Amino acid sequence: MAKLNLLNKIFNTGPLILLYYLSISEVDTNLEKVFEIFTFNLPIIIIYFWILKRPSVMGTGHIFLAGLINDVVMGYPLGISSLSYLVVCFFSNYVRNKSVNTTIASDWFTFLIALIFANLLFFILLNNFSDITISYTKIGYNTFFTLFLFPILWFFFNIYHVNFIGGRDA
Amino acid sequence: MSVSRDDFSIAFRSALLQRGGAQKFSILSLIILAIFIFFLDVYGFTAVKKTRNIINDIIFRVSYIASSPSRFIPNTNKSISSHFFLKEENKKLKQVIENYKSLDLNLEYLTNENKNLRKVLDAENIDNNQKHIVLAKVLVDRNSPFLKSIIINKGTRSGIKKGMPVTQDNYLVGRIVDTNYLSSRVLLINDLNSRIPVTLDSDSTQAILTGSGTANPKLEYLPEEYEIEDEVTIFASGKDGIFIPGTPIGKTTNSSGKNSNEVKLFVDPNQLSFVTVKLVRLNKEKF
Numbered sequence: 403m404a405k406l407n408l409l410n411k412i413f414n415t416g417p418l419i420l421l422y423y424l425s426i427s428e429v430d431t432n433l434e435k436v437f438e439i440f441t442f443n444l445p446i447i448i449i450y451f452w453i454l455k456r457p458s459v460m461g462t463g464h465i466f467l468a469g470l471i472n473d474v475v476m477g478y479p480l481g482i483s484s485l486s487y488l489v490v491c492f493f494s495n496y497v498r499n500k501s502v503n504t505t506i507a508s509d510w511f512t513f514l515i516a517l518i519f520a521n522l523l524f525f526i527l528l529n530n531f532s533d534i535t536i537s538y539t540k541i542g543y544n545t546f547f548t549l550f551l552f553p554i555l556w557f558f559f560n561i562y563h564v565n566f567i568g569g570r571d572a
Numbered sequence: 573m574s575v576s577r578d579d580f581s582i583a584f585r586s587a588l589l590q591r592g593g594a595q596k597f598s599i600l601s602l603i604i605l606a607i608f609i610f611f612l613d614v615y616g617f618t619a620v621k622k623t624r625n626i627i628n629d630i631i632f633r634v635s636y637i638a639s640s641p642s643r644f645i646p647n648t649n650k651s652i653s654s655h656f657f658l659k660e661e662n663k664k665l666k667q668v669i670e671n672y673k674s675l676d677l678n679l680e681y682l683t684n685e686n687k688n689l690r691k692v693l694d695a696e697n698i699d700n701n702q703k704h705i706v707l708a709k710v711l712v713d714r715n716s717p718f719l720k721s722i723i724i725n726k727g728t729r730s731g732i733k734k735g736m737p738v739t740q741d742n743y744l745v746g747r748i749v750d751t752n753y754l755s756s757r758v759l760l761i762n763d764l765n766s767r768i769p770v771t772l773d774s775d776s777t778q779a780i781l782t783g784s785g786t787a788n789p790k791l792e793y794l795p796e797e798y799e800i801e802d803e804v805t806i807f808a809s810g811k812d813g814i815f816i817p818g819t820p821i822g823k824t825t826n827s828s829g830k831n832s833n834e835v836k837l838f839v840d841p842n843q844l845s846f847v848t849v850k851l852v853r854l855n856k857e858k859f
Contacts (some may be wrong), residue, residue, distance in 0.1 A: 426631065427638040462595050466602045470609070474631045475723075476716050477750065477757050480624065481610030488606060492599050495587035500579075528718075531614045535765045536718045537785050 413566040414459050417452045417559075421445055421460070425472040441540065442547040444555075445472070446490050446520060450513050451559045453494035454504065456567060465491055479532050486520040493519065506556055513552050521545050625752040632723050632755045636711045704851040706730045710844050711755060720763035720785065722844060727752045731851050737808075737815045740847050743838040744768070744808055744819045748849065756849075760841040761821065762789050770821060771809040773801070778809060781821065781835060787842075788825065788834040800824050806835050816852060 424445050445468065452460040469484030476483070493516035501508065525541055528534055588600045612620045708724035726732055728751050736748045738758045746766070750757035759766055766783035770791070777798065779791045791800065804824045810817030822837040 423638065426635045457595060461597075462599055462602055463597050466597070466606065469606070471631060474624075474628055475635055475712060477719055477721050479610055480613040481606040481608075484606040485603065485610065488599055488603050492587050492603075495590065495599065496583055499583040499586050499590075527610065531610070533765070534719060537764055540718060540785060 410567075413562075416562065416566070417448055417459050418461075418464055421448050421464070421468050422471070424448075425468040426475060439540075439543045440547060441544045442551050443517075443544060445487065446517060446548060447513075447552055447555050448559075449487055449490050450494045450516055450552075451509075451556060453491050454498050454509065455559075455563055457495070457498070459567065462488070462491060478528065478534070482524060482527050485527070486524040489520045489523055490516045506553055509556060510549075510552055514549055517545060517548055628750075628752045629727070629754045632711050632725075632752075635723075636725075639712065706732060706849045706851060708756075708847055708849055710847065713842070713844060718785075719765075720760040720783070720841065721749070722746075722758050722760065722841075722847075724756050724758060724847060724849070725754070726849065727754045727756050729753055730849075732756050732849050733851075735814050736852065737819065737850050738847050739819065739850065740839045740844060742820070744815060744821045745837075745839050745841060745844060745847060747814060758847070761837065762787060762841050768815060768821070769809045769811040770806050771817075772804050772806050772824070778811070781806065787840070788836055789822075791824070791833040791835060794833070800833060816850060 449460065449465055465487050466484045469482075469487045470480060472478075472483040473480050493512065497504070497509075497512045521541060521544075525536060528536060589598045591598050613624065706726050708726040708730075710722050711725050712723040724738075732748055732751055734748055734751055737744060738746045738748065744761060746758045746760040746763075748756050749759040761768060761781065761783055762785070763783040764785045766781075766789070768781040770779050770781045771777065772779065772791075777795060778793075780793045781789050782792045783789045791806070794800070802824060806821045806823065808815035808817060808819040808821060810819075820838060822835040825832060825834050825836040
């Protein structure tokens with residue numbers, strides 16, 4: 403019984419560990435070497451999915467901290483990634499409060515709104531309060547591929563959710 | 573109508589303020605905290621900067637350790653494949669040595685000539701002493717889609733300052749943009765924020781090498797109706813007082829069409845393991 407509980411705990415912390423690992427490690431989702439314009443934002447997908455499906459596995463404090471770590475590693479002004487992650491978190495929370503049962507299509511549509519708001523905030527702040535110049539086409543590609551890959555990752559996360567955490571929506 | 577508005581406001585408030593379970597903090601409080609940290613960092617108070625430097629040093633070290641598994645697999649692959657091509661590589665290296673031997677004969681003559689000309693021009697304004705070079709290891713090479721930079725394991729303790737040029741095998745790869753006590757951030761020359769004054773061809777044509785965010789930076793501000801030839805070597809002109817004049821950067825390439833202004837770099841910025849930081853202090857030019 404205790405072993406089962408420990409396993410459950412490990413599986414429950416899986417998404418959070420992945421989020422922290424993506425923030426702190428060299429592993430990135432910028433696959434320009436494979437395809438010149440291929441970049442996407444995996445942490446945003448992770449946050450949106452897990453806050454929507456199982457908020458108990460991803461505390462907002464952890465999301466905030468992962469954002470700060472990401473800023474340090476990437477060289478952005480501190481707090482900017484945290485803000486964009488928290489905006490996604492807010493949208494996800496809102497959708498969860500408003501809807502009883504969600505489908506992949508409804509999740510995809512609401513994710514689009516969350517992603518646009520999060521990226522908009524990120525780039526407005528970066529543009530106005532830092533010296534970093536950014537390419538607008540890259541932002542477009544990043545948003546597009548993040549949106550495009552959402553259903554695929556939704557599918558994989560859902561498998562993990564059903565098989566390892568317990569498939570009931572929170 | 574009013575019911576749906578109530579419903580909206582309840583869901584909205586709940587999404588912002590809800591706590592409980594794993595959610596120890598409300599989203600609103602964290603958003604306020606993030607905004608506070610953001611403005612503290614942007615307007616750079618000294619205490620915040622010092623704290624950030626310490627946090628940077630710690631996180632870069634942790635990041636280096638956390639990234640070691642992802643580095644291990646490509647390294648193993650590389651060492652296995654290099655073992656198989658050892659004989660072929662040996663042949664190529666012998667050829668290279670022969671080429672270098674012939675070049676070496678000219679080098680001494682050219683070095684002496686250069687020294688004499690420098691004396692004539694009184695242009696010895698660059699302290700290019702070998703003692704003023706710091707070898708650094710790349711700690712974090714996270715390929716951000718928006719910012720092309722690397723973290724190295726040497727900082728202000730080793731005498732590194734903002735703006736210092738960074739090279740690999742004497743080829744320019746970038747410059748220091750942020751320093752901590754034990755680490756520094758290097759802005760690579762293919763980043764969108766990078767601008768380097770360069771010189772090319774036998775007429776010493778001046779231009780600005782601008783990072784485009786892709787692998788190949790571009791030449792801008794060339795003379796009007798200038799036709800770029802293929803395979804012309806680009807050197808730093810040193811006109812900005814930051815980069816050492818004559819540091820090779822790359823070669824022009826016509827890969828993407830007619831009169832392409834793209835430059836193929838001598839060093840692939842995505843493949844850096846060790847770099848050298850030149851602790852040069854350029855004297856102001858005497859007029």
